[in-house]
Structure formats: structure tokens, C-alpha cells
Amino acid sequence: MKNLSSIRKNFMASVALNTCLLALAEGQRDLPNLIGKIEPILKKxxxxxxxxxxxxxxxxxxxxxxxxxxxxxxxxxxxLYYNLYLI
Structure with a gap:
């Protein structure tokens, strides 16, 4: 767990298509890929x-x-069509 970045420790995704009948996408598979693209930007x-x-x-x-x-x-x-909410 020490090797994980702060952003990887704080992300969460729903299981989506595997178990949810209302699911339209696979959040649990899409989010790690997105995090991989965000990490270099944060490091920069x-x-x-x-x-x-x-x-x-x-x-x-x-x-x-x-x-x-x-x-x-x-x-x-x-x-992969998502609404983005920022706080």
C-alpha cells in the first residue's frame, strides 16, 4: 500500500455492469485507466x-x-459518456 499514490488511495468506483441492472458503463474498470492518465499531470x-x-x-x-x-x-x-462534477 506504500507504493500507491495518494489519488489511488482516495478513488472509488461502483461495480456497475457486473452486478447492477441499471448500469450503463463499467466504472470499476474505467477509473483505474483514468487515474493512470491523471497521475502524470499531478506529478508535473x-x-x-x-x-x-x-x-x-x-x-x-x-x-x-x-x-x-x-x-x-x-x-x-x-x-464512456460521463457527467463531470467538480467541488
């Missing part, structure tokens, strides 16, 4: 130690509580 601006909370959900129920996160992603259409 020396923000890699910041505790940024990111949550992604594959349906509108919001089981991973994206509406309470600093960065929330809620699927709106099949695939």
Missing part, C-alpha cells in the same frame, strides 16, 4: 501528494457517492 504540477477524492459510478444511482467527491463522474450514456 507537484500535486501528487494531494488527497484528491475521485469517485465514478456506472449508473445514475450513485452507489460510489460521486456527488460527495471533489471530482465525481456519473455515466449518462452507454460506454
Amino acid at each position: 504540477y507537484k500535486l501528487e501528494k494531494e488527497n484528491i477524492i475521485i469517485r465514478m459510478t456506472g449508473c445514475s444511482n450513485g452507489c460510489s457517492r460521486p456527488y460527495l467527491a471533489e471530482i465525481g463522474l456519473v455515466v449518462v450514456f452507454y460506454g
Whole structure:
């Protein structure tokens, strides 16, 4: 766990398509890829130690509580179409 970045320790995604009948996307598989793209940007601006909370959900129920996160992603259409919520 010591090797994980701060952002990886603070992200959460719903299980989506595996168990949710309302799911439109696979948040639990999409979010780690997105985090991998965000980490170099944070490192570039020396923000890699910041505790940024990111949550992604594959349906509108919001089981991973994206509406309470600093960065929330809620699927709106099949695939990779998400609404982005920033606090």
C-alpha cells in the first residue's frame, strides 16, 4: 500500500455492469485507466501528494457517492459518456 499514490488511495468506483441492472458503463474498470492518465499531470504540477477524492459510478444511482467527491463522474450514456462534477 506504500507504493500507491495518494489519488489511488482516495478513488472509488461502483461495480456497475457486473452486478447492477441499471448500469450503463463499467466504472470499476474505467477509473483505474483514468487515474493512470491523471497521475502524470499531478506529478508535473507537484500535486501528487494531494488527497484528491475521485469517485465514478456506472449508473445514475450513485452507489460510489460521486456527488460527495471533489471530482465525481456519473455515466449518462452507454460506454464512456460521463457527467463531470467538480467541488
